[in-house]
Amino acid sequence: MKKYNLKVSIMGFPKLYREFEVTENCTFDDLHEAIFEAFDRYDEHLYSFFITRKDTKNTRSIYSSPEITHPMNLEDMGYGKKKLSTSRTLIGDAGLQEKDVFHYLFDFGDDWWHRVLVVKVDEVKDKKKIIKLVKSVGESPPQYPDYDDEYDEEYE
Helix, strand or coil, X not given: CEEEEEEEEECCXXXXXXXXXXXXXXXXXXXXXXXXXXXXXXXXXXXXXXXXXXXXXXXXXXXXXXXXXXXXXXXXXXXXXXXXXXXCCEHHHHCCCCCCEEEEEECCCCCEEEEEEEEEEEECCCCCCXXXXXXXXXXXXXXXXXXXXXXXXXXX
16 A cells, blocks of 8 residues: 655745645545644635646646545536545545645635645555644644734734
């Protein structure tokens, strides 16, 4: 069985990332939950993973990649793009290789974009499902920045 070392960073926040060990029998829902907790989120929203295989900031390229999404977001909105469910898709189903990059979008309103780098892929004998945080660098930004404070400072 494969075990992946994944480095997850929030795009636009240098020197802020979390590293996870994840076995191929974990779902993308499991990965979402681990990221959600590791970045100190508290308010659930819809989310999707985009299997880009390469690093890009081009949202058109990201959105055109295979999408694995929250079960409540599976409805086809007329674009003809087939989406997979995060609750039924295993990490191993994505065919990830070392140095692959994929993208995770949390909260379709506030657009918290994350970059996920596959740092390492190992074979392990144990078939036990593992998903754990192994490294945390940097302080998580608040889920909802206090824009009122910035507004008040501008007009004082």
